[in-house]
Amino acid sequence: MQNTPQIVVAREAGACYGVNRALDLVREAAEGEGGPIHTLGPLIHNPTVVAELESKGVGVVESPEEVSGGTIVLRTHGVPPAEEKSAREAADRVLDATCPFVLRAHKAAERLDAEGYQVIVFGEAGHPEVLGTLGHAREPLVIEDPSQLEGVEVGRKVGVVVQTTQSRARLRELVCALLGRADEVRVIDTICEATSLRQAAAAELAGRADVMVVIGGRNSANTCRLAQICGESCARVHHIEVAGELEASNFEGAETIGVTAGASTPQAQIDEVCERICELSGGELAPEGER
Numbered sequence: 001m002q003n004t005p006q007i008v009v010a011r012e013a014g015a016c017y018g019v020n021r022a023l024d025l026v027r028e029a030a031e032g033e034g035g036p037i038h039t040l041g042p043l044i045h046n047p048t049v050v051a052e053l054e055s056k057g058v059g060v061v062e063s064p065e066e067v068s069g070g071t072i073v074l075r076t077h078g079v080p081p082a083e084e085k086s087a088r089e090a091a092d093r094v095l096d097a098t099c100p101f102v103l104r105a106h107k108a109a110e111r112l113d114a115e116g117y118q119v120i121v122f123g124e125a126g127h128p129e130v131l132g133t134l135g136h137a138r139e140p141l142v143i144e145d146p147s148q149l150e151g152v153e154v155g156r157k158v159g160v161v162v163q164t165t166q167s168r169a170r171l172r173e174l175v176c177a178l179l180g181r182a183d184e185v186r187v188i189d190t191i192c193e194a195t196s197l198r199q200a201a202a203a204e205l206a207g208r209a210d211v212m213v214v215i216g217g218r219n220s221a222n223t224c225r226l227a228q229i230c231g232e233s234c235a236r237v238h239h240i241e242v243a244g245e246l247e248a249s250n251f252e253g254a255e256t257i258g259v260t261a262g263a264s265t266p267q268a269q270i271d272e273v274c275e276r277i278c279e280l281s282g283g284e285l286a287p288e289g290e291r
């Protein structure tokens with residue numbers, strides 16, 4: 001007879017500090033009397049949460065020019081100063097949900113720029129967080145991969161700030177590539193641990209699970225990366241956005257079912273998915289101490 005399947009949630013999973021803070025700010029504003037509320041782009045890469053906010057009157061716009069009055073919310077990714085200025089001109093009120101860790105990167109870029117360093121932002125070109133940080137220095141350079149430094153002129157004094165989701169191993173590679181090219185290299189380590197902790201916990205769990213369920217938007221880069229990491233050591237990975245996507249056949253023969261979730265997935269969604277897995281698999285949630 002098959003043992004009762006154990007459902008194990010990764011030690012670190014789901015919404016990070018910055019996302020929870022942004023959600024609290026917006027939900028609180030939606031309950032108030034401040035007129036229409038618009039987020040500049042979807043608040044987080046989670047269609048379920050975006051739809052829930054929409055039902056509470058929180059719309060999404062792509063630029064401040066689409067708004068007249070009411071409240072504009074700046075997302076966790078942050079924005080360049082020029083965009084914040086436009087938001088303040090267009091709306092009656094600006095709610096700044098920029099994650100404090102991203103604000104730290106903005107301040108680092110400003111400080112390095114003021115001290116005469118050529119600012120290098122190490123991250124994905126075109127990512128909203130990187131665009132926001134670039135706006136805080138005068139002539140910054142964005143580098144996605146250390147190999148891109150080949151053939152690029154850098155200043156004598158170089159100051160590096162890092163997209164919060166980068167890995168430290170890659171930052172080390174960048175710093176090595178800069179040595180010998182500039183006389184002075186100053187690094188402000190603005191990496192946030194939330195992403196790497198979630199990835200390490202997912203990898204550990206996937207290594208001992210028969211099936212892994214990864215919860216989060218298909219448009220969320222960090223969730224897709226979690227699914228990819230799980231796929232490296234577990235052959236049965238299901239990346240879902242909502243509990244309804246799961247079927248009993250997903251768990252056939254599984255004794256350990258692992259669950260993880262991207263940094264844009266609130267705890268309530270994780271709980272809902274775990275409940276559904278219990279129903280479909282006949283399993284039980286492993287006590288927290290045994291996860």
Ligand code: SF4
Nearest residue numbers: 016018099101164192
């Ligand atoms: S991953 Fe880190 S930097 Fe990004 S929103 Fe979450 S806490 Fe902030």
